[in-house]
Amino acid sequence: MDLSCTDExxxxxxxxxEWLAATLPGLPERPDPLDWPARRAYDCGWQRRLYDAGYAxxxxxxxxxxxxxxxxxxxxxxxxxxxxxFVGLLHAGPTIAAEGTEAQRARWLPPILRGDEVWCQGFxxxxxxxxxxxxxxxxVRDGDAYVVTGQKIWTSHAEVADWCELLVRTDPEAPKHRGxxxxxxxMDAPGITVRPLRTLAGSTExxxxxxxxxxxPVSHRVGEENDGWRVTMVTLSFxxxxxFVGEVVACRRLLGELARTARKNGTxxxxxxxxxxxxxxxEFQALWRLTQANVSEAQASGGVPGAGGxxxxxxxxxxxxxxxxAAAAVLGPDALDLGRDWTLDRLSSLSYTIxxxxxxxxxxxxxxxILGLPKGR
Amino acid sequence: MDFRLTEDQRALxxxxxxxxxxxxxxxxxxxxxxxxxxxxxxxxxxxxAGFFALxxxxxxxxxxxxxxxxxxxxxxxxxxxxxxxxxxTHLAAGxxxxxxxxxxxxxxxxxxxxxxxxxxxxxxxDVTGAVSVRSVDPLTPLHRVPGTGGCAHPFRxxxxxxxTGAAEATLLTAAEQVGSAQATTDAAVAYAxxxxxxxxxxxxxxAVKHLCAGMLVRVELARAAVWAAAVTxxxxxxxxxxxxxxxxxxxxxxxxxxxxxxxxxxxxxxxHLHLKRAWVRAELGMTxxxxxxxxxxxx
Ligand SMILES: Cc1cc2nc3c(=O)[nH]c(=O)nc-3n(C[C@H](O)[C@H](O)[C@H](O)COP(=O)(O)OP(=O)(O)OC[C@H]3O[C@@H](n4cnc5c(N)ncnc54)[C@H](O)[C@@H]3O)c2cc1C
Numbered sequence: 001m002d003l004s005c006t007d008e009x010x011x012x013x014x015x016x017x018e019w020l021a022a023t024l025p026g027l028p029e030r031p032d033p034l035d036w037p038a039r040r041a042y043d044c045g046w047q048r049r050l051y052d053a054g055y056a057x058x059x060x061x062x063x064x065x066x067x068x069x070x071x072x073x074x075x076x077x078x079x080x081x082x083x084x085x086f087v088g089l090l091h092a093g094p095t096i097a098a099e100g101t102e103a104q105r106a107r108w109l110p111p112i113l114r115g116d117e118v119w120c121q122g123f124x125x126x127x128x129x130x131x132x133x134x135x136x137x138x139x140v141r142d143g144d145a146y147v148v149t150g151q152k153i154w155t156s157h158a159e160v161a162d163w164c165e166l167l168v169r170t171d172p173e174a175p176k177h178r179g180x181x182x183x184x185x186x187m188d189a190p191g192i193t194v195r196p197l198r199t200l201a202g203s204t205e206x207x208x209x210x211x212x213x214x215x216x217p218v219s220h221r222v223g224e225e226n227d228g229w230r231v232t233m234v235t236l237s238f239x240x241x242x243x244f245v246g247e248v249v250a251c252r253r254l255l256g257e258l259a260r261t262a263r264k265n266g267t268x269x270x271x272x273x274x275x276x277x278x279x280x281x282x283e284f285q286a287l288w289r290l291t292q293a294n295v296s297e298a299q300a301s302g303g304v305p306g307a308g309g310x311x312x313x314x315x316x317x318x319x320x321x322x323x324x325x326a327a328a329a330v331l332g333p334d335a336l337d338l339g340r341d342w343t344l345d346r347l348s349s350l351s352y353t354i355x356x357x358x359x360x361x362x363x364x365x366x367x368x369x370i371l372g373l374p375k376g377r
Numbered sequence: 378m379d380f381r382l383t384e385d386q387r388a389l390x391x392x393x394x395x396x397x398x399x400x401x402x403x404x405x406x407x408x409x410x411x412x413x414x415x416x417x418x419x420x421x422x423x424x425x426a427g428f429f430a431l432x433x434x435x436x437x438x439x440x441x442x443x444x445x446x447x448x449x450x451x452x453x454x455x456x457x458x459x460x461x462x463x464x465x466t467h468l469a470a471g472x473x474x475x476x477x478x479x480x481x482x483x484x485x486x487x488x489x490x491x492x493x494x495x496x497x498x499x500x501x502x503d504v505t506g507a508v509s510v511r512s513v514d515p516l517t518p519l520h521r522v523p524g525t526g527g528c529a530h531p532f533r534x535x536x537x538x539x540x541t542g543a544a545e546a547t548l549l550t551a552a553e554q555v556g557s558a559q560a561t562t563d564a565a566v567a568y569a570x571x572x573x574x575x576x577x578x579x580x581x582x583x584a585v586k587h588l589c590a591g592m593l594v595r596v597e598l599a600r601a602a603v604w605a606a607a608v609t610x611x612x613x614x615x616x617x618x619x620x621x622x623x624x625x626x627x628x629x630x631x632x633x634x635x636x637x638x639x640x641x642x643x644x645x646x647x648x649h650l651h652l653k654r655a656w657v658r659a660e661l662g663m664t665x666x667x668x669x670x671x672x673x674x675x676x
Contacts, residue, residue: 001380001381001382001383001386001445001604001607001608002378002379002380002383002608003380003605003608003609004378005378009378065378068378255676256676258676259673259676271670274669274670274673275666275669275670275673276669277673277676278620278668278669278670278671278672278673278674278676279620279669279672281617281672281673281675281676282602282616282617282618282620282621282668282669282672283598283617283621285602285614285617285672286598286599286601286602286605286617286618286621287598289380289601289602289604289605290597290598290601292378292380292601292605293380293381293601293604295380296378296379296380296381299379300379300381308597311593311594311597311598314590314591314594315594315598360583360587362590363583363586363587363590363591364583364586364587364590366590366593366594367580367586367587367589367590368586370593371566371589371590371593372566372570373566373569373570373580373581373585373586373589374570374577374578374580375581376581376582376583376586
């Protein structure tokens with residue numbers, strides 16, 4: 001039980017903090033959150049600044065503690081969020097770092113860090129959401145390429161992505177978990193059609209992706225053919241285990257902001273509301289501690305987070321929704337104004353119990369993989 | 378940063394678990410429930426094992442361990458429902474002669490309640506006018522002290538930040554709650570794995586599975602909070618940890634009871650003992666209302 005940082009880590013924190021303090025004031029305003037091309041440019045621009053200043057390698061090369069410090073400090077300072085770089089930095093990149101060949105690491109990781117290339121995640125299909133392993137998009141080997149045909153859905157940032165971490169079925173005869181392969185697909189390949197879907201917030205942050213005989217070189221396969229489910233588990237463990245870490249810090253910052261607003265507008269005098277904020281603050285603090293515990297475990301077991309990520313995600317996704325409901329209680333009528341970040345964020349928080357595996361699926365995972373209860377039919 | 382137990386801490390936890398299995402197994406628990414008295418021999422054995430002197434410096438005959446280690450030990454105590462004013466006696470070990478060795482039983486006035494008043498040799502706090510309560514928990518006799526606490530919790534968070542001693546009592550009580558929440562999770566899972574209905578074990582039913590998963594989430598979150606608060610010693614973090622640990626202990630006991638069905642509602646199942654003790658502990662150290670106010674004041 002050691003929460004302290006080494007001198008070296010503290011020096012890193014101090015340097016980063018100083019750099020953020022000097023850099024953030026000169027930063028342009030964030031573009032309209034509904035304008036994804038503008039968001040991509042902005043998010044990648046920020047990633048480039050991190051890269052140039054030597055702060056971009058925290059995602060898979062740095063020690064987990066350093067990664068936590070990075071997330072803690074950037075969020076605390078109110079720096080831009082990873083945004084369009086989410087998939088690349090937080091799960092495709094870590095998967096390639098853990099499972100890719102030397103050549104694949106060299107090809108894909110630096111552009112992610114520099115903010116040159118944006119990734120999206122092509123896992124879900126219209127008939128394969130929670131039951132991901134039943135996916136049907138097929139890939140047939142033709143010489144040195146896979147020829148991919150099928151449809152993906154809910155693909156976040158597909159409109160602005162350069163690469164897609166794509167799951168395909170390479171052996172239709174094998175049991176459903178066995179015939180899957182993980183590919184890196186260039187989004188500008190012929191045969192790809194992206195049709196944006198409008199979210200309930202009015203944004204086109206995700207899309208349907210139609211694949212018609214798209215050729216993906218065999219060298220773009222991460223892991224072995226038909227061993228994609230195992231690679232997928234690595235991706236999902238990053239997605240659930242560590243990808244939300246920075247957001248927990250952000251939620252703690254938002255709670256502070258809410259408390260200040262409440263003290264100003266008088267809602268703080270309501271003990272019920274005040275206590276509700278107190279409870280949420282205790283929960284987000286505990287979630288941060290749970291993250292530190294999960295990251296410590298991952299570090300000790302070779303870098304890939306375990307099923308503890310599902311424990312975290314379950315509580316986090318609900319707490320985040322409660323945070324925005326509490327915010328609405330503090331803000332009153334302002335919470336109905338779509339022009340405020342709060343309102344948009346409240347709407348997006350509704351996806352947290354669905355995306356990256358629904359709460360029901362997370363409970364199945366916790367019950368079956370951690371508690372050892374029998375698998376349901 | 379490495380927020381896992383060190384080897385020494387793991388060994389300590391295993392040692393305490395084995396010790397308690399020997400000193401206070403389920404049979405001992407059930408006979409303590411029927412006896413309703415504090416077992417002085419048990420108290421002395423706990424003293425001999427260093428339970429109370431855990432954090433006293435070795436020069437004073439203690440074990441010289443810290444708050445994180447104490448939290449692990451009290452988690453184990455909570456797991457087996459160890460009876461008696463263990464927290465108060467532990468905290469008195471440096472100041473009340475005999476407490477460290479388990480020769481003397483020390484209790485304290487806490488949120489207007491005094492556990493084990495009739496059995497205690499020393500009471501910390503003023504018990505003038507204390508009246509006996511028919512305690513809901515058969516293993517925690519209670520008195521109430523008029524004029525202090527009770528149902529009208531004062532909402533004055535800022536002035537009521539806990540003092541060091543009180544904060545430690547709060548944290549160790551929270552650790553017991555985590556242990557209890559873990560015990561009811563284990564019991565529910567074990568029952569769900571063996572009890573069959575409709576031709577399969579009930580643990581295969583998603584409605585039951587999801588109750589169990591929810592229990593694990595609560596206990597893991599509360600444990601992370603308690604361990605971290607033990608490391609930082611921060612009063613606001615301690616208040617938050619108590620809040621989550623109370624919630625985990627009470628709600629997990631209820632869900633455990635639900636998983637046990639009719640069996641859960643009997644005196645024979647241990648679930649009710651966990652639930653009742655969790656209710657008592659939730660009123661001790663720091664109540665939910667005060668914990669929420671304390672954390673809010675830190676915002
Ligand atoms: C904002 C957002 C972004 C997303 N981004 C991406 C992305 O970039 N890439 C990608 O591949 N996917 C993405 N997704 C898809 C997401 O992973 C799926 O929506 C999710 O896995 C659920 O699948 P589904 O939508 O098909 O729902 P379904 O699987 O049809 O589920 C419907 C309901 O049934 C419940 N249910 C289903 N099966 C079970 C079961 N076995 N037990 C109990 N309940 C069950 C679910 O919990 C849910 O309540 C995104 C989703 C959202 C909302």
